[in-house]
Amino acid sequence: MVQDLLTVIVGGEAGHGVKKSGNVISILMNELGRYVFEMDDYPSLIRGGHNFSVVSSSTSPVYSHYMSADIIVCLDKRSVDMHKDRLKDGGSLVYNADTVTLDPGTGLPMKTWIKDIKGIPLMAGTIGVAAVSALCGVEFSFLERIFKANYPRGLEANVELARMVYERMKDDEGKFELATAETRPGHLLAGNEAIALGAAAAGLDVYIAYPMTPASSVLHYLADLSKKLGMAVVHPETEIAVINMALGSAYAGARTAVGSSGGGFALMHEAFSLAGMSETPLMVILASRPGPSTGVPTYTCQGDLDFALNVGHGEFPRIVLSPSGTNQAFEKAAELLNLVWKFQVPGILLTEKHLGESWMTTSIDPESVEITEPSLYDGPLEQYGRYEKTDSGISPMLFPPVKGTVVKASSYEHDQKGITTEEAEKVVEMQEKRYRKEKAIREEMRNLLTVATYGEGSKSLVTYGSTTLSALEAVKNVDDVRVVQVIFLRPFPDWALQEALSGSDVIVAELSISGQFENLLRSKGFDVSAHIRQYDGRAFDPPELAARIREATQ
Amino acid sequence: MNLETYAENTWCKGCGNFGLLNSFKDAVNELVEEGALKAENMVISSGIGCHGKTVDYLNLNSFYSLHGRAISCVSGMKIANPNLTVVAFQGDGDAFGEGIAHVIFSAKRNMDAMLLVHDNMVYGLTTGQFTPTSDKGFKGKSTPRGSIEEPMNPLALVLASGGTFVARGFVGKRKHLVGLFKKALLHKGFSFVNVLQPCVTFNNTYSHFRENTYILEDEGHDPADFQAAWDKALETERIPIGLFYQVEKPTFTDLLLEDLVPAERRKPPSTAISEIISER
Ligand SMILES: Cc1ncc(C[n+]2csc(CCOP(=O)(O)OP(=O)(O)O)c2C)c(N)n1
Ligand code: SF4
Numbered sequence: 023m024v025q026d027l028l029t030v031i032v033g034g035e036a037g038h039g040v041k042k043s044g045n046v047i048s049i050l051m052n053e054l055g056r057y058v059f060e061m062d063d064y065p066s067l068i069r070g071g072h073n074f075s076v077v078s079s080s081t082s083p084v085y086s087h088y089m090s091a092d093i094i095v096c097l098d099k100r101s102v103d104m105h106k107d108r109l110k111d112g113g114s115l116v117y118n119a120d121t122v123t124l125d126p127g128t129g130l131p132m133k134t135w136i137k138d139i140k141g142i143p144l145m146a147g148t149i150g151v152a153a154v155s156a157l158c159g160v161e162f163s164f165l166e167r168i169f170k171a172n173y174p175r176g177l178e179a180n181v182e183l184a185r186m187v188y189e190r191m192k193d194d195e196g197k198f199e200l201a202t203a204e205t206r207p208g209h210l211l212a213g214n215e216a217i218a219l220g221a222a223a224a225g226l227d228v229y230i231a232y233p234m235t236p237a238s239s240v241l242h243y244l245a246d247l248s249k250k251l252g253m254a255v256v257h258p259e260t261e262i263a264v265i266n267m268a269l270g271s272a273y274a275g276a277r278t279a280v281g282s283s284g285g286g287f288a289l290m291h292e293a294f295s296l297a298g299m300s301e302t303p304l305m306v307i308l309a310s311r312p313g314p315s316t317g318v319p320t321y322t323c324q325g326d327l328d329f330a331l332n333v334g335h336g337e338f339p340r341i342v343l344s345p346s347g348t349n350q351a352f353e354k355a356a357e358l359l360n361l362v363w364k365f366q367v368p369g370i371l372l373t374e375k376h377l378g379e380s381w382m383t384t385s386i387d388p389e390s391v392e393i394t395e396p397s398l399y400d401g402p403l404e405q406y407g408r409y410e411k412t413d414s415g416i417s418p419m420l421f422p423p424v425k426g427t428v429v430k431a432s433s434y435e436h437d438q439k440g441i442t443t444e445e446a447e448k449v450v451e452m453q454e455k456r457y458r459k460e461k462a463i464r465e466e467m468r469n470l471l472t473v474a475t476y477g478e479g480s481k482s483l484v485t486y487g488s489t490t491l492s493a494l495e496a497v498k499n500v501d502d503v504r505v506v507q508v509i510f511l512r513p514f515p516d517w518a519l520q521e522a523l524s525g526s527d528v529i530v531a532e533l534s535i536s537g538q539f540e541n542l543l544r545s546k547g548f549d550v551s552a553h554i555r556q557y558d559g560r561a562f563d564p565p566e567l568a569a570r571i572r573e574a575t576q
Numbered sequence: 577m578n579l580e581t582y583a584e585n586t587w588c589k590g591c592g593n594f595g596l597l598n599s600f601k602d603a604v605n606e607l608v609e610e611g612a613l614k615a616e617n618m619v620i621s622s623g624i625g626c627h628g629k630t631v632d633y634l635n636l637n638s639f640y641s642l643h644g645r646a647i648s649c650v651s652g653m654k655i656a657n658p659n660l661t662v663v664a665f666q667g668d669g670d671a672f673g674e675g676i677a678h679v680i681f682s683a684k685r686n687m688d689a690m691l692l693v694h695d696n697m698v699y700g701l702t703t704g705q706f707t708p709t710s711d712k713g714f715k716g717k718s719t720p721r722g723s724i725e726e727p728m729n730p731l732a733l734v735l736a737s738g739g740t741f742v743a744r745g746f747v748g749k750r751k752h753l754v755g756l757f758k759k760a761l762l763h764k765g766f767s768f769v770n771v772l773q774p775c776v777t778f779n780n781t782y783s784h785f786r787e788n789t790y791i792l793e794d795e796g797h798d799p800a801d802f803q804a805a806w807d808k809a810l811e812t813e814r815i816p817i818g819l820f821y822q823v824e825k826p827t828f829t830d831l832l833l834e835d836l837v838p839a840e841r842r843k844p845p846s847t848a849i850s851e852i853i854s855e856r
């Protein structure tokens with residue numbers, strides 16, 4: 023029987039090359055013409071512990087991974103204990119015969135083989151990939167080609183191991199007959215990579231960040247590509263330095279972004295408010311993990327919504343948006359960078375580990391991204407004021423050096439030239455000027471995709487961020503429910519959401535114990551008839567979520 | 577060149593900040609006249625405190641930043657556009673309390689920026705608390721029975737952190753101060769000038785410094801000699817002012833950017849991005 027949806031779990035110790043093998047399995051599936059979603063689960067440590075990767079793939083889009091698997095590869099004993107119950111009926115369990123004996127299942131003497139060929143522990147992962155490949159009936163030459171591209175170091179040893187696996191698993195070869203397609207349905211990118219590339223496409227000049235999971239991979243990715251992209255990438259001493267440098271950089275005319283997770287972003291608040299006051303364009307990538315405090319660093323959650331919406335003392339306009347998958351992440355990252363420069367405000371791209379660190383099949387077109395230039399001053403220079411009063415609230419910019427005037431930005435309340443003031447009238451004038459930009463942003467949002475509706479149904483499952491991915495996968499098996507994703511969270515697109523919901527019953531799904539997103543919807547006047555919440559640090563498993571939706575809509 | 581603005585000056589009469597501001601103006605004017613500096617290429621930034629008002633009083637590009645963060649702010653400007661000449665004006669509370677990490681790291685990475693500290697050994701604007709450089713026993717509003725901490729040594733700190741231009745000036749020695757500012761502005765790399773700036777209202781140190789400072793240059797100090805600079809930095813009986821140490825080293829932005837000027841780059845690298853994606 024030809025099989026479409028296939029889920030593979032590979033588990034092992036950190037140091038076994040688990041993530042790498044998940045990646046190579048994804049690449050293999052992608053090369054077979056299949057859409058992929060890969061979730062990597064790993065604790066916050068470097069050696070030992072338990073890592074696993076889940077790769078769900080199909081010839082039609084897979085929006086999120088499944089937690090029950092057709093094939094489970096266990097590189098150590100702990101993986102067997104943790105995952106054997108996730109095996110579907112008729113599934114295959116492959117395990118390391120040097121550490122356990124199991125029945126049923128396919129035992130491969132992984133350690134012995136690696137020792138025989140004088141390999142390294144990381145090669146356990148290679149054995150896993152080969153086992154999956156054999157079970158799926160992938161021709162050996164095809165696998166060899168994948169290995170060539172992905173294991174340039176120690177290629178021969180890896181190929182030899184794969185040959186041993188194919189030999190040993192001859193009887194099971196092709197047990198899963200996979201549906202395939204001629205061409206690859208897209209490229210494999212992680213959410214953070216898509217965000218980074220989206221910002222780059224919209225002209226990001228400078229990226230400044232201090233490492234913090236799950237935002238670090240934006241820093242790593244851009245640092246790696248900086249020469250190719252013509253970008254300056256800097257890792258300073260603290261998050262406070264990060265954002266203050268970023269404001270100086272943007273003041274000088276470079277499109278600049280910063281990135282962190284909750285704790286690091288908390289350190290940036292004072293300067294986030296400075297961005298509001300000084301009207302300095304700034305893009306912030308806020309990648310969420312379960313809090314409070316250090317929390318559960320390498321897992322996913324949506325507990326930072328209120329935090330993102332309300333950060334910064336004082337009142338000033340800002341933009342908060344949250345993308346679902348990689349395609350949207352690319353588009354919305356580019357859009358946010360353009361918007362913060364158009365309106366000279368700070369903006370937050372709120373995301374979660376589930377998007378940021380998962381691999382998805384992606385189709386994006388960098389050529390389609392346009393760069394919106396900021397409003398630039400072209401009047402008589404002696405009259406220039408950085409904070410000139412305008413109807414829209416947007417004051418034309420200049421970047422030093424300019425001969426004939428000065429550009430004065432300030433954290434204090436200031437007059438139109440940027441000189442400190444405490445006069446009541448001038449304070450009012452500037453408060454109102456800044457506030458007018460809020461209205462201008464709302465106007466602009468009417469031309470943008472602020473709320474997305476997927477599918478049809480008389481009931482609406484309302485989500486934001488990467489929970490949208492779980493929802494899209496779940497409703498494949500639920501009748502009469504569409505998914506409505508709120509992309510812009512501040513300013514809130516109430517008009518667009520009203521239109522999208524058109525009076526339907528609303529079920530809210532989110533990864534939060536207190537229901538921050540639901541509370542936001544209610545505060546905007548929307549009724550919610552049921553909610554589904556999870557806060558264990560994991561994304562929803564689509565079948566489980568489907569069951570909870572069915573329960574909620576009965 | 578007219579460096580005045582219309583902002584009303586609100587410093588106390590006799591405040592050391594006047595001497596500092598005027599010396600800085602003289603330094604800029606002289607360098608501009610000598611053709612060594614273009615005023616439009618300059619961007620200044622300040623922290624929050626009495627010292628911060630300096631940016632309002634100078635008709636130069638400026639970013640009035642946060643308490644302790646001016647050096648980070650100008651570092652960002654330099655990364656965006658290495659052709660700018662950037663100066664951070666910070667207070668002693670500002671630079672050595674709230675923002676000390678940035679001072680250490682700016683020195684460490686030899687950021688091509690000038691940091692000028694208005695060291696009055698007191699928090700002026702918040703009406704007189706002890707700062708990191710206040711003497712032990714200093715009676716401020718938060719230490720009414722006298723500070724129980726030893727003061728910090730800013731010059732030794734910056735020397736130890738890798739500063740490539742380390743100087744101390746005194747507003748009571750204006751001409752000397754102008755000379756230091758000029759050298760600091762021209763130095764390629766991190767230039768640090770700690771300025772003894774009496775606060776007449778909360779910590780009047782004029783006579784103390786008049787009586788106890790001496791000029792390094794008068795005593796044949798060699799600013800190329802790190803050990804000599806270190807020894808001088810630790811002197812407390814008599815207080816040396818002048819250029820302690822100067823060395824030429826590659827700057828952070830030289831190494832980071834090579835020929836790139838991020839602020840001037842506008843064309844998006846869409847072909848580069850397409851290439852990156854197609855490899856995946
Ligand atoms: C984050 C933050 N904390 C506290 C303050 C309040 N504050 C304003 S100025 C200042 C101290 C200034 O002392 P110093 O840096 O020595 O400058 P001076 O006034 O002496 O020039 C403080 C604590 C502030 N503005 N921001
Ligand atoms: S309080 Fe001190 S530092 Fe502030 S203006 Fe007055 S004299 Fe100068």
Ligand SMILES: [Mg+2]
Binds near residue numbers: 625694695698
């Ligand atoms: Mg002070």
